Amino acid sequence: MKAVGIVVEYNPFHNGHLYHLQETRKQTGADCIIAVMSGNFLQRGEPALVSKWARTKMALSAGVDLVIELPYAFSVQSAEMFASGAVALLDALRCTELCFGSEHGEIEPFIAAVHAVQKHEQQYNAHIQKAIKTGVSYPQAITDTWKQLQIDGVDLTQPNNILGFSYVKAIVEQQSSIVPRTIRRIAAGYHDETVSHPSIASATSLRKMLNGSAEQLNDISRYIPSYTKHALKQYYSTYGTFHHWEHYFPLLKYRIMISEESELQRIANIDEGLEHRFKATIIQAETFAQFMQALKTRRYTWTRLQRACAHILTNFTKEQMKAMKKPSYIRLLGMSGNGQRYLQSVKKHLPLPVATTMSRLQSHPIYAQEKKATAAYAAIFPEALRIKMMKEEYATPPIYLSFCK
Known part of the structure; x- marks a missing residue:
């Protein structure tokens, strides 16, 4: 079976994500799509709108075959660390390709840029440090450095381009056999807070439209699949809020x-x-x-x-x-019947253990931080709901949806 990886947050899962997922399967011929998903806190330092379990259900309903967790130690990090952790997990699961969305939409410039940066590594790092000392942000420092070194490539002021560059860089640095691919984002930019397309909107604009309440779910219905709406409604009914x-x-x-x-x-x-x-x-x-x-x-x-x-x-x-330089286990959050078959076929040959229950990882430093993150995420609830969420963290088995293709 051919396994292809994607890196996601699904905060929440929307029609643009569905397009990326469908195009990934179509363009790669994947038999199994594996999603590495951030847990309860996301790459930009935000609490997820709903828990990782609710977002796992969305992913499986959309057709993802395996959902694994990107631990807090890697998910709430710079693009470089975020990508490094995600690529390491996908490589461990024997993915042959990684398909990411980007504003640029063509893979060759990403690959060329990574090789150019490696060729001028000392100058590159020195230019970045010099630029930062002038008071500019890190993303702007990278962009300025590319101009100084005359590196042709992609616009690194765009968030998905930054992540894409980081994925390709991680693949090269880890000497992974994964082949990178990219699909151009359509209709809505990552940070767009307004909606201009009849069925595609950014997750940022959807969260803004929801404004922390389920009362606006009907307002975003045309931008999300029905299963996302159902998962959001169910979560709000149980916990009484969306997180922000x-x-x-x-x-x-x-x-x-x-x-x-x-x-x-x-x-x-x-x-x-x-x-x-x-x-x-x-x-x-x-x-x-x-x-x-x-x-x-x-x-x-x-x-x-x-x-x-x-x-x-x-x-x-x-x-x-x-101390947490690379993932040391694979935490399975959910799977389809197809994903289960793939996992059974490769499980004995994986370099990292697959964790379906967390009892054996209670003292593991990466998982210890995951428990702290969940405790923080659940801290806004009354005691009964807080206990419920903490129990879910270590006692919930992987979600299984047999009907997913």
Whole structure:
């Protein structure tokens, strides 16, 4: 069976994601599609709209065959670390190809750019560090460096292009046999907050339209499959909310207020004196949005600061981040009948253990951080729902949908 990998967040799953999934199967001839999916916190440092279990159901309903978790230690990271973890898991599962969405839409420039960067690695790194010292953001520093070194390629100010470049770079650096492919994004950009297409909208705009409530589900119905609507409705019925940062702001504010600056300095992504800025700014902030607006500068992007906030909330330290260099297990969140058959055919030959129950991983450092992330994610609920979500974290078996193709 030919296995092809995709890297997803599905926050939530929408028609654009369905297009990518269908095109992946069509263009690669995949027998099995494996999705590496972020858990309860996402690459940009946001809490997921609904839990990883609800999003796994969406993925399986759409036709994904295997859903595996990208652990917090890799999912709430820069594009480079995010891609490195995802590629390592897909390589371990013997995927022959990785198909990602991008604004550029052609794979050759990504490959050429990665080889050009490797050829000029010392100059490349030196230019980036020099650019950052002028006060620009990391993505802008990369773009400026490409111009300085005259590297032809893709526009790295576009978020999916950044991830695509990072996937290809990870494949090359890990000496993986995975072949990269890309599909051009259609209709809606990653950050688009408005809708201009009759059936395609970005996840960002859909979350904005929902505005934290299930009352607006009918308003987004034409942009999402029916199973996404059902999963969102079911989740809201059970938990009474969709997740967003404002829910967590009182917890974040408490953590920052009671922490010494020396304690904050130990947290991942708190660098260059950011701990002082966090402590000084939090006192007057009444909302998360207000706090972020006060923190943000040309140098410190919203995404970087948001990831730092997630790490404060989950107490993820620089020391832990350095120790967790690559995934050491494969956590299976869900599978179709087809996915189950594929897994059975390769399971004995995989370099990493497949975890279907988490009892054997309770003391594993990567999974220990996953439990902290789930505890933080569930902290906004009343006690009964908090207990329910924490139990789901370690006791829920992989979701099985036999009818998925």
